[in-house]
Amino acid sequence: MTSQIVGASNNLFPVEVDPNTLAMHTTIRPDDLFGVNAPGGYSVGAASGSMSAGLAAASPIYAFRWTDASRVCLVKKVLLTVGCSGTNFTAGQLLFNMVVGRAWSSGDFNGTLVSPSLPSNRLKSEMASTVLQSIFIANTGTLTAGTRTLDTQPLATVAVSTTSIAGVASSGAQMVPYSFPLFQAAAGDFPLVLTNTGGGEGFLIQATVPATGVWAFSVTTIWEEISVNTGYP
Amino acid sequence: MAAQIKTQISGENNLGPAEVELNNSALRVHVMPEDQELFGYYQMATRTTPFSAGTGGINGVVGLLVLGEMGNVAVVKQITVSFLLTSAGTGSAGQVTINLVRGKLVTGASPATISGTGANQGTVISPMNSMMDGRKRDSMAIPNAVAIQLAGGTTNTGLVSSAGGAIFTEPFNLATVTFFQGTSVSPTQTITNLDLWNTGAGDVPIVLTSNWDALAITIVQPASSTAQTTDISCLFRWHEMTSYP
Numbered sequence: 001m002t003s004q005i006v007g008a009s010n011n012l013f014p015v016e017v018d019p020n021t022l023a024m025h026t027t028i029r030p031d032d033l034f035g036v037n038a039p040g041g042y043s044v045g046a047a048s049g050s051m052s053a054g055l056a057a058a059s060p061i062y063a064f065r066w067t068d069a070s071r072v073c074l075v076k077k078v079l080l081t082v083g084c085s086g087t088n089f090t091a092g093q094l095l096f097n098m099v100v101g102r103a104w105s106s107g108d109f110n111g112t113l114v115s116p117s118l119p120s121n122r123l124k125s126e127m128a129s130t131v132l133q134s135i136f137i138a139n140t141g142t143l144t145a146g147t148r149t150l151d152t153q154p155l156a157t158v159a160v161s162t163t164s165i166a167g168v169a170s171s172g173a174q175m176v177p178y179s180f181p182l183f184q185a186a187a188g189d190f191p192l193v194l195t196n197t198g199g200g201e202g203f204l205i206q207a208t209v210p211a212t213g214v215w216a217f218s219v220t221t222i223w224e225e226i227s228v229n230t231g232y233p
Numbered sequence: 234m235a236a237q238i239k240t241q242i243s244g245e246n247n248l249g250p251a252e253v254e255l256n257n258s259a260l261r262v263h264v265m266p267e268d269q270e271l272f273g274y275y276q277m278a279t280r281t282t283p284f285s286a287g288t289g290g291i292n293g294v295v296g297l298l299v300l301g302e303m304g305n306v307a308v309v310k311q312i313t314v315s316f317l318l319t320s321a322g323t324g325s326a327g328q329v330t331i332n333l334v335r336g337k338l339v340t341g342a343s344p345a346t347i348s349g350t351g352a353n354q355g356t357v358i359s360p361m362n363s364m365m366d367g368r369k370r371d372s373m374a375i376p377n378a379v380a381i382q383l384a385g386g387t388t389n390t391g392l393v394s395s396a397g398g399a400i401f402t403e404p405f406n407l408a409t410v411t412f413f414q415g416t417s418v419s420p421t422q423t424i425t426n427l428d429l430w431n432t433g434a435g436d437v438p439i440v441l442t443s444n445w446d447a448l449a450i451t452i453v454q455p456a457s458s459t460a461q462t463t464d465i466s467c468l469f470r471w472h473e474m475t476s477y478p
Contacts (some may be wrong), residue, residue: 002243002250017244022252023263024242030437034478041437043430045409047330076436083412085328120335120403124440124477178410178427187435216328218411224437 028187031074031224033127039071039225040127046114047218049139050085051209058097058206059142062219063108065101067133067200072232075192077222078183080158080205082176082215089162089213094175097206098156098182101148103198110144111136130225133200137219142207150204155192156182162210179220191224193232264434272305272473273373277366280466282385283452294400296450296467297381299338300441306477307378307446309439310432311470314450316424318414318463327455330411333429336402338445378441380469400447407439407448414455426468440477 004014016025033040048061055061066073078098114137119129136143160175182205185191194201205219226232241250252261266274283295296314300307314331367376408429429450432438439448450467 001239002241002248004243004245014245015242017242017247017249017251018263019244019247019249021261021263022249023261024244024251025265026262027265027267028434029267029478030435032478033437043407045332045406047328047409047411050328079408081410081412083328085326085413114405116403116405118404121405121407122335123407123437125442125446174412178412178424179408179429186433216411216413218330218409220408220410222436 031226033224033226034124038128039227040130041123041222041224042116042121042127042130042132043123043220043222044114044116044121044135045218045220046112046135046137048111048137048216051138051207051215051217052141053087053089053209053213054211055142055207055209057208059208060108060145060204061111061138061143061207061217062205063101063111063134063136063143063146063202064204064221065104065107065133065135065146065200065202066194067104067196068131069196070228071131071225072228072230073132073194074185074224074226074232075183075194075203075221076185076224077181077220078156078203078205079179079220080176080182080217081178081180081219082160082174082217084173084175085214085216087212087214089210089215092162092210093208094160094162094210095208096158096176096182097154097204099154099204099206100151100192101202101204102151103200104146104148104202105199106147107134108136108143108146108148108204111138132223132225135221148202154206155203158182162213175215176217195228267308267472268474269373269472270474271374272475273376274369274472275367275373275376275378276369276468276470277380278466278468279380279382280464281383282462282464283383283454293452293454294383294449295452295465296469297383297400297447298441298469298471299379299381299445299447300443301377301379302444303377305377305473305475307441307471307473308477309430309441309448309469309471311428311468312430312448312450313426313428313468314424315426315466316463317465318423325455327414328411328453329414329455330409330453331427331429332406332451332453333408334402334406334449334451335439336400336447336449337443338400338447374473377473378471380467400449402449438477442477
C-alpha cells in the first residue's frame with residue numbers, strides 16, 4: 001500500500017519523490033519564530049575601540065546576559081574578529097575564551113551598552129522585540145566584572161601567537177580571522193540555551209594579551225528567543 | 234499488540250515510493266530550495282570606491298538592498314563584502330569597521346530618488362543595468378528588491394537619516410567586522426567575500442517585509458592620504474515569496 005502526503009493549505013498536490021534516487025523532496029525551514037507577537041530571531045554586531053595593551057589575564061571584554069523569565073534564549077552563533085593596530089605586540093600569546101556564566105545576578109559593565117532596547121535588530125520586523133537584558137562590549141579597557149559564576153572550562157578557545165605577526169602588525173595584522181565562529185550551532189546542533197536560573201545566565205568573551213600592542217575586536221551574536229512554555233527541547 | 238501498518242510514500246508524478254536506507258533506517262530526502270512561488274531567486278553585486286583621497290567616513294553607506302512596493306517579501310540568505318586598499322599613496326593607519334544594519338527609506342524616497350535627498354551621499358548609479366538582471370533563471374520574475382550601487386569618491390553619510398538623508402537606520406547593527414589598515418599598504422590589503430550575513434541550513438534569514446525596508450552596509454574608515462583608494466564590492470543573495478514562512 002502506498003500513500004501520498006499533502007499539505008495543510010496545498011492539499012491537492014502531494015510531495016514528490018525523485019524517480020531514480022527515490023528521495024522525497026523537502027525544504028529546510030528555521031525554528032518556528034514567526035507568529036504574531038511571538039518571540040523571534042535577533043542579531044547584534046558591535047566593535048570595540050582601540051584596546052589597551054597588557055590587560056589582566058582573562059579580562060572580560062564582551063558580556064551577553066539573559067535574565068528574562070518568560071522566554072528562553074538560544075544562542076546560535078558567536079563570531080569574533082580581532083585585529084592589531086600599528087603598535088606591535090611583544091612576542092607572546094593572545095588567548096580568547098568564550099565562557100558560560102551562571103547565577104548572573106549583576107551584570108558586567110563599563111564598556112559600551114549595545115543592547116537593542118528599541119524594537120530593532122529583529123530578523124523580521126513583525127517579530128516581537130527582544131527581552132535580552134544586556135550586551136556590553138569593551139571600548140578601550142576591560143569590562144568591570146559583575147556577579148556571576150563562570151564555568152571552570154570555556155566553551156571555546158582560540159589562541160594566537162604574536163611572534164608570527166611581529167613586524168607586520170603595522171599593515172593591519174589579523175590575529176583572529178574575520179568573523180571566526182567562536183560558537184556555531186548548525187542545523188541539528190544543540191544551541192547554547194540560557195534561562196533566568198539563579199538571576200540569569202549568559203556568556204563572556206575573555207581576553208589575555210601580551211604586555212604591549214594595541215588591538216581591536218568585533219563580535220556578532222545571533223540568537224533566538226522562544227516562550228518558556230514552549231520548552232526546549 | 235496492535236498490528237503495525239506499513240505505508241510507502243509515493244510522489245506526485247513518480248508513483249514509486251521513497252526509499253528508506255537499509256542500515257540506518259533513515260528516510261531518503263532531497264533538499265530543495267524554498268518555493269519561489271511566482272517570484273524567484275536573485276543575486277547581485279555592486280562596487281564602489283566610497284572615499285576620495287583625504288577624506289574618511291563615519292557610517293558611510295557602501296551598499297544597499299531595498300525592498301520595493303510590489304508586495305512580496307525578500308528572504309535574504311547571504312551578504313558578503315570585499316575590501317581592497319590599494320598600494321598607491323600612503324594611507325592613514327587606523328581602525329576600519331564594516332557594519333550591516335537594518336533600515337528603511339524615508340517616506341517618499343525610492344531607489345530612484347536617493348540621489349536627490351540628503352547631502353554628500355553621492356549619486357546612485359543605477360539600481361540595475363536592467364530590471365531583469367540578477368535572476369538565477371531566465372523565467373523568474375522581476376525582483377521586488379534591488380541592490381543599489383553608490384557612486385564613489387564621497388562619504389555617503391548623507392544617506393543616513395541623522396544627516397537628513399534617505400534612510401532611517403536602526404540604532405544597533407546586525408553584524409560587525411573590524412580590522413586595521415596600516416600606513417603602508419604594500420602588499421595591498423585585501424579582504425575577499427567576507428560574510429557579513431550567511432543563513433545556514435535551519436538558520437533564521439533576514440526577512441524584508443514592508444515597502445522600502447532596507448539593509449545597508451556601512452563603513453567607518455580613517456581619512457586616507459593622497460591617492461590612496463578603497464574599493465568595496467558587496468554581494469546580495471536573496472529570494473522572494475508572497476510571505477515568509
